Amino acid sequence: MAFRVGIFGATGYTGLELVRILENHPGLEPVYLGSTSAAGKKLSDVFPFLAVSKYADLVLEDYDSYPELDLAFLALPHEVSMEKVPELLERGIKVVDLSGAYRFADGEAFRTFYGFEHRHPELLEEAVYGLPELFREKIRGARLVANPGCYPTATLLALYPLLKEDLLEEDTVVVNGLSGVSGAGRGLKQQFHFPEMVGNAFAYKVVGHRHTPEMEFVASLINPKGVKVRFTPAVIPIDRGMLSMVQVRVKRADLLELYRETYRNEPFVRVLNSPPHAKVPRDTNYCFVYPAYDERTGFAVVISAIDNLVKGASGQAVQNANLTLGLEETAGLTGRLPTLT
């Protein structure tokens, strides 16, 4: 018997990716697809190529018309998610929230970086940050999992061994992220119009990107000294894929060994001895990490690669759902190999 799950916000990139993953999941069955723009249509009417899905005939419905569910995936705007979560929890429905609405306990940071007042601060403390490699045990029992942002996922997996072993020499970590354009969603913008984005690349939100406080908050959970993150994201002309390049002065040189040891038993983290390619994890839940050490400057240079829509969003959401529901952590997420093309 599969668990009954719903996807709120099924027509965006992360919602669609959830559908694609669940098509092949032995223990989760989507019984509700929520959408405001497409309510009343069948899934295969919205996405004709999904006529081949076993869920092709599911009718999308508005966000209030959901049936009994064991778990809800929320792929909604931050503020919509913030309001929906308490309602779902009250009805006994577990939640994996892909928005940023419950990712950190600091109300002030919501005000500064998200521009709204958090109206359910009582839940901020209950919410578990859904990065299984760091918080697996807490996720197992959780009602509410805050699914991490894509940049924080890639960056925290790159930083974690350094934080855990307290190896940082400085209080500020410099992080450069490169993201595929799907990270910005399906909404149309002039700068993402194909003729302008192809052949292009640019940094954005150079000061004050929302993922900054998320990285800092989680870092402080791992190492109470905390760090400041100086984060520069840039968008590059690929559809999906993400690199995080972390640079910070450290106390130890033999990082490869440390990283291999740390992630030895992790099903979805692979440590490499050369820089990972953004394309390789495409369509998989893997994170590839390469830790280098620069003798001249004493810096660690750690580079990680994920698919921003899978390990950076929907794949990790399923990994979290598996954990909260007591399923095999890797269910629905393996069997597909990385690639060159």
Added chain:
Amino acid sequence: MAFRVGIFGATGYTGLELVRILENHPGLEPVYLGSTSAAGKKLSDVFPFLAVSKYADLVLEDYDSYPELDLAFLALPHEVSMEKVPELLERGIKVVDLSGAYRFADGEAFRTFYGFEHRHPELLEEAVYGLPELFREKIRGARLVANPGCYPTATLLALYPLLKEDLLEEDTVVVNGLSGVSGAGRGLKQQFHFPEMVGNAFAYKVVGHRHTPEMEFVASLINPKGVKVRFTPAVIPIDRGMLSMVQVRVKRADLLELYRETYRNEPFVRVLNSPPHAKVPRDTNYCFVYPAYDERTGFAVVISAIDNLVKGASGQAVQNANLTLGLEETAGLTGRLPTLT
């Protein structure tokens, strides 16, 4: 108990794609990976990202060192394949040959279009053309399946209903193919160096492309009147994906109905009522077909889309292997949905 299969030519794009498909196949187990260039190395040494595969530790071996097999996939150059096939058949190993060496019975066409003399003409007659939608029953009993070329797969699926119903008004069909660059293989060429191919597109082998006689030969099997194919292939800046655009004057206008009827029960062909996108079948074995009719000129315009490495090569090879070995035809080929990104 899974059948034991071998992949000859495991390090090219189609060989790698076979590995990726078999990772998730319930009835076929790769026990031999053949390679001359990488003989002696483990799969995960050749492709470090395949460390996550259950076959990561398989050691590649040269083409003579294969064990007992139930079936061999040949992803080899045409002439190498031509010579290997008789040897394998003699040892009782079924063959799915991804090269062009056994795709048509006409020795002359090999001379003209491939530039070599076929040295095993006796097997040309035995070989079955592995397009299951057209020749399913013959494939079931076959020892030797000639896996179709990518352009012929896409083109013949677009043409088949017209040929079968004898609807052509002309003896010549005009076909334009667009292919991703992976269709040209992993070998390096100046024109496929990234800085030159990005932003580029060009036709090639405008006269005399090898897939021309293949299309004509198979068409004559379907409709003894035969057709001439005027075929213009072009390469476009995508890694994988293929469109075939077929134009010919026809006797009937309501093509959508005809196509839907013809392909109603096909697991991997989907008829659309708008032009298919090359990206949609990415990483799947589906072929999407759109048949249009132009009243002004009396032409049918039929457009099909496949992933050149899957339905155009390795996916279809697995489909054929399933049929020859008596497995479920779709085994290992479903569960993965088309996509937008």
Added chain:
Amino acid sequence: MAFRVGIFGATGYTGLELVRILENHPGLEPVYLGSTSAAGKKLSDVFPFLAVSKYADLVLEDYDSYPELDLAFLALPHEVSMEKVPELLERGIKVVDLSGAYRFADGEAFRTFYGFEHRHPELLEEAVYGLPELFREKIRGARLVANPGCYPTATLLALYPLLKEDLLEEDTVVVNGLSGVSGAGRGLKQQFHFPEMVGNAFAYKVVGHRHTPEMEFVASLINPKGVKVRFTPAVIPIDRGMLSMVQVRVKRADLLELYRETYRNEPFVRVLNSPPHAKVPRDTNYCFVYPAYDERTGFAVVISAIDNLVKGASGQAVQNANLTLGLEETAGLTGRLPTLT
């Protein structure tokens, strides 16, 4: 003394391209930039990177506020152009119209293919079709030049020698066009959102594309027998560039000689003996043409390549302006070489 020119519709891709070409033109000076959406702003406010232009401080104005001009370039929607042309001509301003509003004399075709009634049929006869290689002398004296569409430019330059020498064996020509996405303009559309268009390609308006009657009309001017055009356009993931691939049964085999002879003195047409690459003419006004002959089928296969925004739009518009104003035909359009990257 430079001629005073205006650009109506200066913020779209063709308008911007006109500005870029005129920056370096010895005989044309933009004194008016028209825009509804950006009226009141300086050029360098709309496009900050144009701060380096000598026209950076020109203020955009609405379409009624133009000063005295010698010539107007209209980069406007078809119906807006249709209405603006008579007004400009009355004021003694020559017009090069980049829209389709005056491209052919057949009112019926406007109704069928453009969906509007032409309200100035008296001007349709006066308008000269601005393909200098075919109609140079008529353009020299013209008040109103209808600048050709991008597909018709590429296609007619590929067809012209065959039409002129009456070499067609059939009444229907099959044309496949591949276009960069800039051909669809700056307006946002879901299918041109970068994450969906990258890695993609698709045919569109397979039946009834507006450039069809344009090709047929101009063909009939060259050869009174006329032809039908069976035209299939497809969009590919490049920003600019266009290939036209023309296939038709012909009476003569030695096409290379014919094409070289025909275009021997043309400054912007170059005949090649291999298929042209779409990227090569990037940012230039050149058209590269390759005529092949297929003995098996008796077909000519002629392939041409242009930059859809230059020879397919703004470069050709300047070429036409040069001719109507009595300047050197190549003024402002040379000096820039084709490229590989």
Added chain:
Amino acid sequence: MAFRVGIFGATGYTGLELVRILENHPGLEPVYLGSTSAAGKKLSDVFPFLAVSKYADLVLEDYDSYPELDLAFLALPHEVSMEKVPELLERGIKVVDLSGAYRFADGEAFRTFYGFEHRHPELLEEAVYGLPELFREKIRGARLVANPGCYPTATLLALYPLLKEDLLEEDTVVVNGLSGVSGAGRGLKQQFHFPEMVGNAFAYKVVGHRHTPEMEFVASLINPKGVKVRFTPAVIPIDRGMLSMVQVRVKRADLLELYRETYRNEPFVRVLNSPPHAKVPRDTNYCFVYPAYDERTGFAVVISAIDNLVKGASGQAVQNANLTLGLEETAGLTGRLPTLT
């Protein structure tokens, strides 16, 4: 009367780019094109699309067969350049060397980062580093100009105002560079094969990239305190274009004003108040710079964009040639505007 110049290494990307720039240069005339691989062929035989060049019939010759020249551009491998320079200088030919062979005075760094012993150390001191914005007056009188690397050009223009005003708070600057693939040259490599590079991005030479000592050496010329550079380059799927993203703790917040003041009179540097797009300077000699300040961390984040083949190589080489020969600095380098597409 134009100066007679030669291009040694004319068939690589930078050599070809020099030809393209010189096509339109009023004061420099290429009279010699050097090539080993293509010696004896005409330019238009090597690059058929250059049949439209006024230099189409120039015959390429080997590196010893050059005529009398006023100036030589060397687009050669480092060690070949190192040996050629003394010979040319002896014959009274000025040199702009695009290789790294004379870029810094430190023989040890050549050993460590380039892997060879510098055999002409006496010339290292004479060579002038050809970044006109920093060393214009020295370049004017120079016999030997070492044309900067692409990353150092972008990075030093981003750093210069901070160095000059002594605003750094730390001894180490973190630099992340993103480069188009043309920066790696025309030579074929598996990782730059189109099907593998499209959709991909990866860091490389994370420790020990050759441009590191170049940046540090030039920084020390500007500010004797010097800096260490922690440099991480990455390649992204564009043909040309480069971003440098510089992060370092600084003493001053109002950077925009400082940068505008510093570069006020520079013809090729433009200061923006938002992050520059890599595509915008395409095919131009401009560098766009955006300086930001992050209050939370006290870091400056300065981002610059250039075309790696123009300001990052051949355009800057022409700028330097103009200066050494007493021509207008901008000759041949203006008239072409940045773009969106």
